[in-house]
Amino acid sequence: MIHFSRVSKHFAGKAVVRDLDLNIAKGEFTVLIGTSGSGKSTTLKMINRLVEHDRGQITFADEPIEKFRAQDLRRRMGYAIQSIGLFPHWTVEENIATVPQLLKWPKAKIRDRVTELMELLHLDPQQFRKRYPHQLSGGQQQRVGVARALASDPEVLLMDEPFGALDPVTRATLQQEIARIHQLSGRTIVLVTHDIDEALGLADRIVLLSDGQIVQQGTPLEMLTQPATPFVRDFFGRSD
Ligand code: ADP
Ligand code: MG
Secondary structure (H helix, E strand, C coil), X not given: CEEEEEEEEEECCEEEEEEEEEEECCCCXXXXXXXXXXXXXXXXXXXXXXXXXXXXXXXXXXXEHHHCCHHHHHHHEEEEECCCXXXXXXXXXXXXXXXXXXXXXXXXXXXXXXXHHHHHCCCCHHHHCCCCHXXXXXXXXXXXXXXXXXXXXXXXXXXXXXXXXXXXXXXHHHHHHHHHHHHXXXXXXXXXXXXXXXXXXXXXXXXXEECCEEEEEECHHHHHHCCCCHHHHHHHHXXX
């Protein structure tokens, strides 16, 4: 569904992503992991053209991504990030409905979809629909962020450390919810994290980045039992 072929990205002359080859199959849960600054967020943002790659080719559904208007791409790919980015003067309902509103869905359909998503993410619609972001806990805000990313039923869900800065219990709950959403919908998910347990628990396939390059990719079991280099062994060894 998403294909990178020798993709690079430079900032101020410095390569932050180098010669990346990556295939993300439809329905697959891919986790990009690596230390801070390894190029995870940049890689993710190149998929929805928040960042334009400068070498190589990226395709989505067999078309070069340049063929899609950035705004169309972003409607087809939900995007949830750590800093959430909820609109402070909009209610929970209005925040979740951002993309359906842009797509001019009928009001009743939007309302039903918001209710459905709030239930999916365990946010009581009665209680929370009309609240503003500042009236929610951090975990509830993250849920709204994920619900918003899912609202138009996008083909792809991109998430950049969406559970960062949450307490371990809330984090575990949200991880379970994402796993359940993936099982229910079979949606293609690309998640960025630096949390090894999160990667091992959620991924069909883990892609380990270091210094803008893929060091190894494989199933969680492969990464643990067949590390390609001492770096990979040490990286995953930390979770023992
Ligand atoms: P990660 O998400 O793995 O922490 P990033 O993809 O955010 O890494 O960043 C990779 C490298 O690219 C870092 O060295 C970062 O400072 C640099 N970088 C990212 N975005 C920009 C930007 N807009 N301008 C300049 N440098 C950037
Ligand atoms: Mg990042």
